[in-house]
Amino acid sequence: MAEREEQIQPVSNAFNRTLNRLKEMHPSDIAEDLEDRDLDEIRKLLREFSDEQVADILTELPQEIQTDLMENMRLDRVSEIIPEMFSDDAADALGHVSPDRLQDIMDTLPEEDVEEITDLLEYPEDSAGGIMRKEVNAVLTSMSLSEAREAIRRDEDQDQDNAIYIYVVDQNERLQGVLKLRDLLFRDLRLKVADVMITDVRSVSVNADQEEIANIFQKYNYLALPVVDDFGKLVGLVTSDDVIDVIQEEATEDMQRMVGLSGEEMVTTPWSRSVKNRLPWLLINLGTAFLAGWVVSLFEDTLVKYAMLAAFLPIVAGMGGNAGAQTLTIVVRSLALGEIENNEWRRVLVKEVITGLVVGIAIGLVVGFVSWLWKGSWVIGAVVCLAMLLNMIAAALAGVMVPIGLRAVKVDPALASSIMVTTVTDVMGFFLFLSLASIALNFLAL
Amino acid sequence: MAEREEQIQPVSNAFNRTLNRLKEMHPSDIAEDLEDRDLDEIRKLLREFSDEQVADILTELPQEIQTDLMENMRLDRVSEIIPEMFSDDAADALGHVSPDRLQDIMDTLPEEDVEEITDLLEYPEDSAGGIMRKEVNAVLTSMSLSEAREAIRRDEDQDQDNAIYIYVVDQNERLQGVLKLRDLLFRDLRLKVADVMITDVRSVSVNADQEEIANIFQKYNYLALPVVDDFGKLVGLVTSDDVIDVIQEEATEDMQRMVGLSGEEMVTTPWSRSVKNRLPWLLINLGTAFLAGWVVSLFEDTLVKYAMLAAFLPIVAGMGGNAGAQTLTIVVRSLALGEIENNEWRRVLVKEVITGLVVGIAIGLVVGFVSWLWKGSWVIGAVVCLAMLLNMIAAALAGVMVPIGLRAVKVDPALASSIMVTTVTDVMGFFLFLSLASIALNFLAL
Numbered sequence: 001m002a003e004r005e006e007q008i009q010p011v012s013n014a015f016n017r018t019l020n021r022l023k024e025m026h027p028s029d030i031a032e033d034l035e036d037r038d039l040d041e042i043r044k045l046l047r048e049f050s051d052e053q054v055a056d057i058l059t060e061l062p063q064e065i066q067t068d069l070m071e072n073m074r075l076d077r078v079s080e081i082i083p084e085m086f087s088d089d090a091a092d093a094l095g096h097v098s099p100d101r102l103q104d105i106m107d108t109l110p111e112e113d114v115e116e117i118t119d120l121l122e123y124p125e126d127s128a129g130g131i132m133r134k135e136v137n138a139v140l141t142s143m144s145l146s147e148a149r150e151a152i153r154r155d156e157d158q159d160q161d162n163a164i165y166i167y168v169v170d171q172n173e174r175l176q177g178v179l180k181l182r183d184l185l186f187r188d189l190r191l192k193v194a195d196v197m198i199t200d201v202r203s204v205s206v207n208a209d210q211e212e213i214a215n216i217f218q219k220y221n222y223l224a225l226p227v228v229d230d231f232g233k234l235v236g237l238v239t240s241d242d243v244i245d246v247i248q249e250e251a252t253e254d255m256q257r258m259v260g261l262s263g264e265e266m267v268t269t270p271w272s273r274s275v276k277n278r279l280p281w282l283l284i285n286l287g288t289a290f291l292a293g294w295v296v297s298l299f300e301d302t303l304v305k306y307a308m309l310a311a312f313l314p315i316v317a318g319m320g321g322n323a324g325a326q327t328l329t330i331v332v333r334s335l336a337l338g339e340i341e342n343n344e345w346r347r348v349l350v351k352e353v354i355t356g357l358v359v360g361i362a363i364g365l366v367v368g369f370v371s372w373l374w375k376g377s378w379v380i381g382a383v384v385c386l387a388m389l390l391n392m393i394a395a396a397l398a399g400v401m402v403p404i405g406l407r408a409v410k411v412d413p414a415l416a417s418s419i420m421v422t423t424v425t426d427v428m429g430f431f432l433f434l435s436l437a438s439i440a441l442n443f444l445a446l
Numbered sequence: 447m448a449e450r451e452e453q454i455q456p457v458s459n460a461f462n463r464t465l466n467r468l469k470e471m472h473p474s475d476i477a478e479d480l481e482d483r484d485l486d487e488i489r490k491l492l493r494e495f496s497d498e499q500v501a502d503i504l505t506e507l508p509q510e511i512q513t514d515l516m517e518n519m520r521l522d523r524v525s526e527i528i529p530e531m532f533s534d535d536a537a538d539a540l541g542h543v544s545p546d547r548l549q550d551i552m553d554t555l556p557e558e559d560v561e562e563i564t565d566l567l568e569y570p571e572d573s574a575g576g577i578m579r580k581e582v583n584a585v586l587t588s589m590s591l592s593e594a595r596e597a598i599r600r601d602e603d604q605d606q607d608n609a610i611y612i613y614v615v616d617q618n619e620r621l622q623g624v625l626k627l628r629d630l631l632f633r634d635l636r637l638k639v640a641d642v643m644i645t646d647v648r649s650v651s652v653n654a655d656q657e658e659i660a661n662i663f664q665k666y667n668y669l670a671l672p673v674v675d676d677f678g679k680l681v682g683l684v685t686s687d688d689v690i691d692v693i694q695e696e697a698t699e700d701m702q703r704m705v706g707l708s709g710e711e712m713v714t715t716p717w718s719r720s721v722k723n724r725l726p727w728l729l730i731n732l733g734t735a736f737l738a739g740w741v742v743s744l745f746e747d748t749l750v751k752y753a754m755l756a757a758f759l760p761i762v763a764g765m766g767g768n769a770g771a772q773t774l775t776i777v778v779r780s781l782a783l784g785e786i787e788n789n790e791w792r793r794v795l796v797k798e799v800i801t802g803l804v805v806g807i808a809i810g811l812v813v814g815f816v817s818w819l820w821k822g823s824w825v826i827g828a829v830v831c832l833a834m835l836l837n838m839i840a841a842a843l844a845g846v847m848v849p850i851g852l853r854a855v856k857v858d859p860a861l862a863s864s865i866m867v868t869t870v871t872d873v874m875g876f877f878l879f880l881s882l883a884s885i886a887l888n889f890l891a892l
Contacts, residue, residue: 028666217687271797275804281768285764296756307749311739314735318734
């Protein structure tokens, strides 16, 4: 008995130490700490926090852990925690829960919460509806400032740091204008809301894409934007902290997708999941690699006679690949930032081809000259120079057309674009160099 | 005379049409429209806007155009426009102006503006000091709420959408806490600021790196953060719209730098500047390409005998390059997001090597089997399989160690990292495959 207690004691001490340390921390930091622990330990620790604290912590945990907790926590606890969350955070937490469990949870929640969360769950995750919260400060056009002030004081949800604007709606909940908190503070309270409000208020549609919204925030420096449905009815609010998350997410996604990653992989993703994510694109890449290898094999006869040509293959192809990656990166990023309008891609294409031509001449001359010195044959030098120049132009064409083409068929312009461009520059590089070399060497009989 | 007037008329009509169209637009949209025009036209159009409007438009123009305008506008106009801008925007506009011109401009400005702008110009562009504004709502701990309310009403700069928080300082201007506008609206105005304020207020150092600040905003969902100097004195404010710009900028920079671009290139950058930006890294890349070519040339004797080996070079090297790019992308992005703490890279390395090993075995077996079928030689199949496996591990090592190594020597982990990783996978791929093939084929005499 004594022995058993001794064994338990240190564990319990460690638990209390961890708990005391966590209790001092910001919910975001607590979430970061919990992230690396197993589910049972997380649950055990969360039991020691209030519903409101758990709501704040939960919101900051990775998606999968939120889902696991929603699936496994006691139902009565879940029903206390969800109402403490912003509706958008609640919808995120419940978005991947199994339908049965979701039903069980919904049955325990107040009707108002159920309605808000159900509404939000119906919007695509990457739309305004998917990132907005339903809680939004709204007063009626017909109110006086003094009535507006009272309405806001009564509304408990308002007591949030991010209550920056007060939106004004008509009796059909259609967005009409915006008030500043400042107006309530300094203007004559007998004035009508309708007379004080700014009527020129920008809003986004509930169906707008999150990337588009991010670009609007960036361009106009907003801190928050109201979201309206097809009838102009105010249905939610997107704030700049939501947008910051969206921007980081989209940038990560683009960077990853370009090289054939899932867009959601993290350094902490277990290797088994990484393998599963990466293999499919690598297998496709293997197909394109065999294509490049097959092009080389077409020139086996030439290579038997002039084995030294093989050394130039990686030079011509590699340089093309890198130049293509440069063009591709510029185009993919500009597309994401909304900098290339519908028909502007022609101008981009012309610019990139000119750049490719000039870079190709410069690099071509250098590489041709060095190759001439290396192999002592001006024919080789000339062939490498010309192949390099042509491959640089191919790289520019592929770097622009691959992402533009993907967008035209409504696919993410980043998706595996790097693999495609490299395929072009490899295949073209090998083909250009080996065919030019075959012709030149056969004619001139080196 | 009549003929001349006819010629002028349409131009002037076009000008007026453009002007009328612009007058209806948001400053950000006006800036986007002006961007593509030449400097004289921009100046001519801006003459038709008020100082305040020009201040708003100028802020949204690209850096170079802002500088050009500051250099070339009439001095008395500049001296009217600058005081209409937030201090951080003014500092940005003046940051690249020639010293003589800057002195001329400063001489015309009110002393207060000169002081604020000079202060800001001294901070590095990518530090908190470089992105913050000096205008910040501050009241004294010793005030009553009613006095605080009066102080804010008096302060003209406050009339901004982004006045979300009111910061509280002591008589030495040291940050002590934060008030919400809401407190002024609903609390008893006789209360002391010191009793109502939240004392647990987070701030950032004026020297903090902008990337670090972006990560803090993302993690804690702030809309604004006060900036303090080494003595805790409140010196400025960073808002989430500044942070959105920083985040986009940093993501663009990382994506571009990985492939040897400047980090600031846009689709609209003229081709001459693009060539100048891209050539240096491409020339360095040419050096590494020759290195790879030289490795191939070492095995010329083998290639003379077995020319068909050349076809496998792009397969082994290309697949390694792609797997390396995947690892690299994950690591560079995680470093930027602050997800890899000082010693965690070891864990990342282990995970990536395991992933590389498993992927390498999978891809190795497929490629080995296909190669066996293709060339009808199981020796070739086995050699390709083994070379692929080893190159995948090299790719994982390079993908982690290149960015981690760059960071260790205080260089941006993204900088040309893609070129370096590809060099490793090319050189290793060629060397591994050709040396294994030489040994195997010589021993077994195919």
